[in-house]
Amino acid sequence: MNMSSRWIEQILHPSVPEGRLHETLEQSRQGLQVPVFWLLGKTQSGKTSIIQALTGSSRAEVGEGFRPCTLRSVIFEFPSAETAFVRFLDTRGLGEAGYDPTEDIAWCCGQAHLLMVVIKAMDHQLDAVLSAIRQIRDTRPEWPLLVVQTCLHEGYPGKTTEHIQPYPYSDDRHASLCPPDLLRSLRVQREQFKGLNARFVAIDFTQEGDGYSPAYYGFDALWTAIEAELPLGLQQMLLQNAEQVGQLNDVYVRHARPYVIGYALSAGALAITPVPTLGLPLVIAAQGQMFRSIASIYGLPLTRRSVYEVFSAVGIGGLSIGFGARELAKLVPGWGAVVSGLSTAAITYALGMTLCFYYAKTRQGAAFTPAMLKAVYKEHLQQGRELLKQRFK
Numbered sequence: 001m002n003m004s005s006r007w008i009e010q011i012l013h014p015s016v017p018e019g020r021l022h023e024t025l026e027q028s029r030q031g032l033q034v035p036v037f038w039l040l041g042k043t044q045s046g047k048t049s050i051i052q053a054l055t056g057s058s059r060a061e062v063g064e065g066f067r068p069c070t071l072r073s074v075i076f077e078f079p080s081a082e083t084a085f086v087r088f089l090d091t092r093g094l095g096e097a098g099y100d101p102t103e104d105i106a107w108c109c110g111q112a113h114l115l116m117v118v119i120k121a122m123d124h125q126l127d128a129v130l131s132a133i134r135q136i137r138d139t140r141p142e143w144p145l146l147v148v149q150t151c152l153h154e155g156y157p158g159k160t161t162e163h164i165q166p167y168p169y170s171d172d173r174h175a176s177l178c179p180p181d182l183l184r185s186l187r188v189q190r191e192q193f194k195g196l197n198a199r200f201v202a203i204d205f206t207q208e209g210d211g212y213s214p215a216y217y218g219f220d221a222l223w224t225a226i227e228a229e230l231p232l233g234l235q236q237m238l239l240q241n242a243e244q245v246g247q248l249n250d251v252y253v254r255h256a257r258p259y260v261i262g263y264a265l266s267a268g269a270l271a272i273t274p275v276p277t278l279g280l281p282l283v284i285a286a287q288g289q290m291f292r293s294i295a296s297i298y299g300l301p302l303t304r305r306s307v308y309e310v311f312s313a314v315g316i317g318g319l320s321i322g323f324g325a326r327e328l329a330k331l332v333p334g335w336g337a338v339v340s341g342l343s344t345a346a347i348t349y350a351l352g353m354t355l356c357f358y359y360a361k362t363r364q365g366a367a368f369t370p371a372m373l374k375a376v377y378k379e380h381l382q383q384g385r386e387l388l389k390q391r392f393k
């Protein structure tokens, strides 16, 4: 059996038992240091809306995705617990009578990487929030702190006032453009965070029916602030526009791509496992899981033929683009050579996106050629390297 047919067999029938793979995927996530955003704010301040906007999930998906991690705190792992490449912690109940957040704060301090404090722009009862942040600052003086001021339109003079365009809150321009009540309120709030070394961003993430345009006002500014504090390239992983998905732009790929990224990161982490002889079968088993996930998202079966068509279009030559000739040579006889994490992740990403393309075309009943598959693979191999390089530094 040649190398690529062995690979295909392993994709379809992993030699790694499911329990073991599950466990290993879990471990690989730990090695990856999945970033955790901690959303701290009062009830109804807009925490869930931020997660929804950043991940492109629906309100229901976010609502159902939360699972409890302490008595009062919940966590949302995106896109799923097993494939997460970003996590959100939500500390609930801040400012509610009888709730002492000390324990939750201690627990979250051990988990998070970026603290996002979410406050409504017109809210001036910030004592509970401020005292929580001071507690956190005592143990984590170095942590990036982003204060997100939400619901800007609550400070607009009338119901028909529209958002100021272009978005002026990233610099001092807003001082002359912003409605006076809102401006005053934003300033008073910012003043209260003095000495806490915070960065501020103003947003208004409304729902369809609210009638504001755009629905996610300040979305880019929020990303800019996040990337400035935590430069992990998350924006490129989470955005789903033409630049990221190219010709694959449909509802299925929107759903599938985060899983592809999650599995690609796992595969990359598994490739650099300290036990190299175990590494490659695990990488391929992870790719197999990814293929099955994609198939189920597209509602199409994962057949030998589909895997074979993708692999043969990409070709062993295609695969070697990622691995490099020397690595490939090491890899063929024993399956066990140490390969680079980033290459493996990028190959996995490209394979996943190529399978998405394959299924998209199959669903549409549209014709496609091996050359088209190959082109998709090549494009996404390049993109995968760019996208994932920060995680494999």
Ligand SMILES: Nc1nc2c(ncn2[C@@H]2O[C@H](COP(=O)(O)OP(=O)(O)OP(=O)(O)O)[C@@H](O)[C@H]2O)c(=O)[nH]1
Pocket (backbone or CB within 6 Å): 041, 042, 043, 044, 045, 046, 047, 048, 049, 050, 092, 093, 150, 151, 152, 153, 203, 204, 205, 206, 207, 210
């Ligand atoms: N207009 C506007 N509405 C917002 C904004 N953020 C949140 N909302 C609305 O305010 C309500 C509460 O927002 P959520 O995102 O659920 O707030 P939360 O902090 O998660 O609330 P809890 O989970 O109850 O603590 C929802 O109806 C949102 O649509 C915002 O920036 N602008």
Ligand SMILES: [Mg+2]
Pocket (backbone or CB within 6 Å): 047, 048, 049, 090
């Ligand atoms: Mg919520």
